[in-house]
Amino acid sequence: MAQPKTPLVKEIPPKGADLSEWYQAVCYKAELVSLAPVRGCVVLRPYGFALWERLVAALDERFKATGHENAYFPLLIPEHLLLKEQEHVEGFSPEVAWVTHGGNERLSERLAIRPTSEVIIGPMYADWIRSYRDLPILINQWVNVVRWEKRTRPFLRTTEFLWQEGHTAHASEPEAREEVVRMLDIYREVAQDIAAVPVYTGEKSSSERFAGATHTFSIEALMPDGRALQSGTSHELGQNFARAYDIKFAAEDQSLQYVWTTSWGMSWRMLGALIMVHGDDRGLRMPPKMAPIEAVVVPIVKAGDDRVIHAARDLLAQLKGSGLRVRLDERDLRPGNKFADWEMRGVPIRVELGANDIAAGVATLVRRDKAKGEAGGKVTVALADVASRMTALLEEIQTNMFAQASEFLRTHTIAAGDTAEFFHLLRERAGMIDIPWCGRAQCEAFVKVETSATTRNLRPLDGAATCLACGEPATVRAYFAQSY
RNA sequence: CGGGGCGUAGCUCAGCUUGGUAGAGCGCUGCGUUCGGGACGCAGAGGUCACAGGUUCAAAUCCUGCCGCCCCGACCA
Structure with a gap:
């Protein structure tokens, strides 16, 4: 059969042929972003910024409704502050960009460009918090952060990116846990009800946990190529940062205690999920609630x-x-x-x-x-x-797009029947592979070596079972997948 | 950061093997005819061939270095 004189779509390759190529072409041709003359950075163009603003509006409204206030903390972090929380430092050190000079003068202390702001916020909270009456502190900031990444892609991973980071301090652990769960639920709601991107919520394994956190929870979306995309995280920081930055308060019983802190973030990476999940051979498809132009x-x-x-x-x-x-x-x-x-x-x-x-x-x-x-x-x-x-x-379209995406997630979430099938499915990059899991880091590391997949997130196990990866007793249910 | 690939017009690419004054299609500008799925005619604009050295009478082409991009891996809350 002769090809039509005019192809259906110029400009971009078919989505199914090479997702990565399609994705980049769409980002540029739809004028969401341009590559900037700085390694690993993009320019967010007006249409892309308008899309970001829709996400900002949806989140910000929910943050305010749950009692949070916006504030702003400095971009530059003195090195000595960064060094105070050991695990945190080790987790971030390969990604930190440093300012070493002011004008022509070498600085006596290097300044880190924030990769996240726990360590600049900690000392301020220590300063502001005296008594249980000062708690909780519920603050969010909308900022840029910089992480020196080896490999970058528009929205999914760039050297500089836009996000929000919430930082709260509480008088008790249960209260902090409640906050972390509440914010994770807001992420889930915005992803699903606004961006029409279905996600799995759950806790991260110890090896995937945020550096310095006691528990990390995430929402995970599935991309058309079978890879998962972590689209929002919510961390319980325990008293780790309180100890490192000496954030103490006088409790009702007059004892002096460390606060319990949390942090949670969603970035413009969420837009990457939206683009990949909904787009087709003709380009982007905007869920109406996110669409800059309806x-x-x-x-x-x-x-x-x-x-x-x-x-x-x-x-x-x-x-x-x-x-x-x-x-x-x-x-x-x-x-x-x-x-x-x-x-x-x-x-x-x-x-x-x-x-x-x-x-x-x-x-x-x-x-x-x-x-x-x-x-x-x-x-x-x-x-x-x-x-x-x-x-x-518009309502109907929103519903239909979520239904389509949900159907994809449903059909690409597979409970493996045995160990051989588990490894096979992961190597095939078949989607979210759901198994009872032992929860051991060595087991996860082995799976990664074999398949390059890791756990995306975990949820409680119903009943006794054996880990399908290694045969030890299972402690949780886990979704495994390769990730972006 | 390791392995591989690629840098020529805004985009997709040819030219490079075998050195000899820069090409095509699309897009762009102007005029006209058009307009219910990517129109057509005529006229035009647009390039330090990524960058820096070297070889040569002569380099997009050969050599060296370097920067950037893409893919795979490592790394990446």
């Missing part, structure tokens, strides 16, 4: 006929009046180019408005979540009803 109106204008453009402007005003994030594309391009362009950017609904539509008093709505020609992908709506119909349609 709908775009494309006027189909015949030469010398300006009735269409006027009708389109009226429609735009109507939709904006309904609080929808809409745009009218008046660029001097042919409609087909505009269709392809907005599909690449993943706008959930395209409104086509031409002379035929106007004559019939309607507009044509096209859903980005449906494949071309798929039933229900295109609907005709009376002009007066577009706003209300669109609101309902």
Whole structure:
């Protein structure tokens, strides 16, 4: 069969051919990011920033609703502060960037560029906290951090990246645990209900735990290539940082005690998950709640006929009046180019408005979540009803996209039946491989050597079982997968 | 950081083996015809061939170094 003269999609390779190549092409062609002239760093372009802002809004609103306040701590951390928590230092030292000079003068003490802020926040909390009446402290900051990474990819791992880091201090361990669980649940909710990315929540194994934490919990999403992506973490820090930075308070019983701290973060890596999970051969697909633009109106204008453009402007005003994030594309391009362009950017609904539509008093709505020609992908709506119909349609698209992604996760989560199958599935990169696990670091290390996969996260075991990786008694259930 | 690959126009790439004044398609600009799925015609713009040395009468091409990107691995809360 002859190839069509015009391929369905120019610009990017098919998603199924090479996910990595597709991913990078989409990030650049949809104008989310550009490579910067600094190794391992990206420029977040306006459309990418708008997407980030949607995530920020969803999280920030929930942080505030649970009693947190935003603040800002310094970018630069004196070396002596960093050195105080031993495990933490060892965990981060390979990734820390240092400032050694101020102007031409060599500094007497190096300054670390924050890879995370526990150690600059610790001394401040020590300063602010005197009594149990000062607790809890519930602070979040929206900042950039720098980690010197060997290998970088847009959003997934870059030298400098944007995130939020919450840092709280509590009077008791149970209270700190409660906070950690609460924030993990917010991450789960934002990932699933806003970004439409289904995730597994659970605790990290000891080898995957945050340096300096007593417990680390994560949300883990599954990418189309069968690799998992850690998309948010919540750490119980016990009294480790309190001891290192001398954060003490007078308790009700007048004893002097160390506080219990937590930290939790979600970065723009979440956007990487969204891109990979939802995108298709035509480019991005934005879940409506994350979409910077919910709908775009494309006027189909015949030469010398300006009735269409006027009708389109009226429609735009109507939709904006309904609080929808809409745009009218008046660029001097042919409609087909505009269709392809907005599909690449993943706008959930395209409104086509031409002379035929106007004559019939309607507009044509096209859903980005449906494949071309798929039933229900295109609907005709009376002009007066577009706003209300669109609101309902956006809900439907959101639900449909989450259902599609959930179906993928479900069908790629496999409970291995025996040890041979377990190793086989991991080598095949078949997805989240679910087994009863012994919880031993040596066992996890062995699996990693054999398959390059590790535990993603753990959850309680129901009943007695044997570890399917090594045959020792199991203590938990674990998802294993290769990770990004 | 180890192994491999690649750097030529905004993008995808040819040219390099065998040294001799820089190419194509797409995109971009202007004008016109078009406009319900990536139009067409005419006219144009655009490149220190990643960078630095070396060999040579002459280097995109050969040699050395270096930087960057991609893939695999290590590393990576």
